[in-house]
Amino acid sequence: MCSTSHPPGRSFTWYRNDKSFGNTIKNSLRIEYTKMSDTGRYQYQCQASDSGRSDPVQLTISNDWLILQAPYYAVFEGDPLRLRCYGWKGRKVSEIRYYRDGADVTPSRVNSELSIKQARTSDSGKYHCTGSITTTFVTTKEISPGVSISVQELFSTPVLRAAGSGDPIEGSPVTLSCVTQLNPQKSDTLLQRVFYKDSRALGRSRSSPDYHIPVAGLQDSGSYHCAVRTVTSSVWKRSPELKIAVKLPVSPPHLTVSAAGAWAAIGDVVEIRCESPRGSAPILYRFHHEGAALGNRTVSSRGPGSLALNVTSERDSGTYSCEADNGMASGPRRSALFHLSVLVPVSGATIAADRMGPEVMAGESLNLSCSVESGTAPLFKWLHNAQELAAASGLGLPTTVGNTLHFGSVQLGHGGNYQCIASNQLSPQRVFQAPSEILTITVIEHASPRVVVPVTVSFLFLLLMGVTAALVFYFKCWKKAVCPLEPESGDVEYTVVNIKKRSADKPKGTLPRDNEEYYVSYSVLPDPNPTWESAAGARAPERKSLPDSDIYENVPHL
Template sequence: MLGRAELLVLALGLAATAQKATLTLDPPWSTVFRGHSVTLICSTSHSPGQSFTWYHNNKSFRYTIKNSLRIEKTRMSDAGRYQCKTPGSGRSDPVLLTISEKWLILQAPYYAVFEGDPLHLRCYGWNEAGIKGIKFYRNGAHITPSNVNSELSIKQARTSDSGKYHCIGSMKTTFTFTCEMSPAVSISVQELFSSPVLRAAGSGDPIEGSPVTLRCVTELNPQKSDTLLQRVFYKDSRDLEGARSSLDYHIPVAGLQDSGYYHCAVQTVTSSVRKWSPKLKITVKLPVSLPHLTVSATGAWAAIGDVVEIRCESPRGSAPIVYRFHHEGAALGNRTVSSRGPGSLALNVTSERDSGTYFCEADNGMASGPQHSAPFHLSVLVPVSGATIATDRMGPEVMAGESLNLNCSVESGTAPLFKWLHNAEELAAVSGLGLPTAVGNTLHFGSVQLGHGGNYQCIASNQLSPQRVFQAPSEILAIAVKEHASPWVAVAVSFLFLMGVVAALVFYFKCWKKAEGMFFSAPERDTQLPAQHEPPGKGLPPLGSLGLHAEDPLYGNVCPLEPESGEVVYTVVNIKKTSGDKPKETLPRDNEEYYVSYTVLADPKPTWESAAEVRSPEGGFLPANDIYENVPHL
């Protein structure tokens, strides 16, 4: 069984949930003149026949079987708060009754006035006296319409109509008309329902593909709990589906097109009251897509000293997006973009360490997490510098026919290429010579020719593009090519040696037989050197026995017959004494005269063409020159 406490709680709960009775006045004014009558009416949802309890200033003062109570000829003590109830209902809301003794009163409704309700005010005189020139005021401001009479009617009241009202007018008293002003009456137009608020279910902005529910929330006044309300939803000021009784608006699958500004309106069925919510921005977020990494480098190459822009951009994704940059797994930095567009990072290329693999990631806080780009490999080119040229010889001279290597090296530079210049021209431009072979940084001469002599220079180069070429020229290296002794010179020397031996023998024998003559072999003489003394023949008689001076005879070199001839080689010198006529332009020496006969051999450095001409058809050799000339002894 239930205890006392439980029964009391149950009774209180039932009483709280019981429907309130409703109290009304007839006539429906909250202010009446003293001596006038007023009827109180109590209405409930229960069947008639029950008793009614009446309350004045919270005290019960009468019980009736009927649902009405008439107060005849009101007195000043009848003013106050009235309520009623039945055994099956709750106590009604209070109704305030005012009793006035003024000449002019402003009568207002006794009941609470809500938004959308009509509001009627009456300027009323004692004993229904006629009133002229009636004017109405609210909060001291004149609000009388142009066609007003004793009543002021507002068809649909608003909370802004709340305030203190009074009226003035001229009324006829005992002898004349006087201007009277009614006491002020406070009127409060109550809010039917609160201004709505539009809310999105869940926290944060919705993600593409997810459902979205928007709810238009308002609070209805408890005294008007039975009022039916409707809701209208708008997107960017466009009506979505018209008026509805539901509080919610559903988007089954949100897309980017569903982003925008939403608001809702709450209204009564008759549209007498209509209120709008503030706008709510809905941004349907798009998960970030895989970003693309691009580098402002030609062919994935950059040179030291360049500034390379690294760009990361996701084709799809809601901002803000954070782009993070990485090099060989190490973080370089990040950029945040608040709208569509890429994030970029400037990379100063300072060394070859800046080469390697780069990638970026994009993140806009979605549950899918950061998205990574494909890797990008950047190569760093070091411009060539400090080119030098060198030879594999100890000195700058090389003999014709020998091999020769020239090497070109650089202090720094990525994959340099080498170009070779000979006498300021590219080797390919030199004609008439066997071209050397260029392999890497080496220029190889298999067999050096005389025409290969001259000035050599190498130019090292590398490039990022045809428009960006780096070059480093070396210093100039001079190469001298010397020719080996000609075979004809060797034959001539051998021939002279043999003739010298023969001449010495002949001279030796003739010295004993004939004192006037002397034969000896003269060595090869360079015409560019000054005149030299010829040594006497070994084992020969002294010069005095031959009738000659003791000093050595001197022989001057004779100018060659042709200016371009080479050296003059004496093979046999025959000195004869004569008493005949002197040759022209000879000088006497101790009253004795001598004559010299000499032979000029072929040029010791014949060309290949001249060597071919001196060969006889039978295979023998003929001298290139066979010139004999007598000159006087010096």
């Protein structure tokens, strides 16, 4: 049969194996009494006088007792499929069974036909049937030749796609397309589409393959899929899921440093954290120190990116910043600057005096200084005889200026052991200290004023001096002191002897002496022949400008 929409009265041309073999007025062609010589595969095409050729029809001629009749046309998904187990010359066939690829697919109720209401591609395969045929004298069980049946796909499995590359950005439009391909032989088939988000239908079915989201928001993030079906719902296919994450551009990140008061000490490990309050992951955090790259961290979910900084030197101080980037067109966002200061703990404290030796005369000035090998902004505390200097009583306290301890006038009680302690701190709980060694200061009591005796004196003055010396000599010997020896003949030495009684309590810092109640100091005249003018000048306030030979010296004797 050749079905056409052309009006009757037209002629039809018939083809077999692409060759014309006849013309008819009717739209049908009948083949009477096929012969064995006609066995084979034929392709018949009909052509109206003013139309194109039809689709081909395959005809198989067999001389078997039992054959399986199958559709001569192409079978598509959703089409009905009928198979008939047919006996030679229409003879009755009993005990019919149907097989696909060797497996029995006979339904519970079966007659001469196997009917599948809506074929699927899974119904494709090689079919045959078995049955019993009764002739005049005997009943035999026959097997039909196999017939290959291919159920063609009506349309391809749909694929859901989002316009553009990557996930959409908040505030931008989104278009979802449900794409499928119809079989060219079924291009006039009408299809319907339904879109789903998180398994919930987004409206009714539609013929359009697109679904539009005018302004994407965070609520539009989710798992999407679409379904395509024929108008009669005979074929229904679902697309794989498409996950859509509407991205937020990152907000400016916050930089925090795990350092109390923005200070860290050498040897500390400081954690630098960078976090954007808003923004879609993954977020790349980059860290900078003084504008130079320090490192980066990628965060695949909400939360900060962190970097551990080992503080090794003062070079680690300075400004730190970070930037966040999640690939948006707006670009990376940078944090505010954070200034970190590095504290060097004090070490190597040293105490020193502004004079060569450890002895100082009472009444003189004295400066003690304390220095450190390293340390940021050290503070200094002074100890006197293992006690804080402020705790000393009955003494004129020295003044402190920076790292210097200043004595305007040293007293006997200022003698003793001195020590400085340098310190700095990050917090009241983290204090660094470096004590110095101990420095001993000895304070010596000031001797009697210098006395100058001229060489040319009157006899009366010499007599008076002699009497005075005799009395002193007697008094000293009377107190069991060590008396000086008589000078040798020819030696002349002028002296003034001062005898002072010790106080009951010895001041701190005085040198130990013999347990005597008195002590003597001598004034010695270096020049045996001084002039009156030079002796008088030695007593004058400007005596330091005179030659050393005119100055008398105090020599203590214990």
